[in-house]
Amino acid sequence: MTEWYPQLDRNLCTGCGDCIAACPTGSLAQVDGKATLAFPDLCTYCTACETICPVGAIELPYLICKIEEAHE
Numbered sequence: 001m002t003e004w005y006p007q008l009d010r011n012l013c014t015g016c017g018d019c020i021a022a023c024p025t026g027s028l029a030q031v032d033g034k035a036t037l038a039f040p041d042l043c044t045y046c047t048a049c050e051t052i053c054p055v056g057a058i059e060l061p062y063l064i065c066k067i068e069e070a071h072e
């Protein structure tokens with residue numbers, strides 16, 4: 001099974017800490033001045049960190065599944 005996690009771009013991250021403060025599960029932490037997904041098992045994929053990041057350094061990848069309707 002594929003595990004899906006928020007993707008943090010360390011090059012874009014300014015280390016402002018907004019995402020760490022916003023994360024309801026404490027999944028994120030500051031490491032070497034940048035936000036890091038320190039506890040991925042806690043992440044509920046709520047998207048709060050992606051929404052709050054002012055520089056767009058966090059992306060939550062999605063897999064789009066198209067379901068064909070059955071025609072009888």
Ligand code: SF4
Pocket residue numbers: 006022023024025026027028042043044045046047048049050
């Ligand atoms: S998606 Fe939600 S739970 Fe996961 S790291 Fe971001 S704010 Fe925390």
Ligand code: SF4
Pocket residue numbers: 008012013014015016017018019020034035052053054055056057058
């Ligand atoms: S909100 Fe964005 S810029 Fe701020 S610490 Fe988190 S990832 Fe870095």
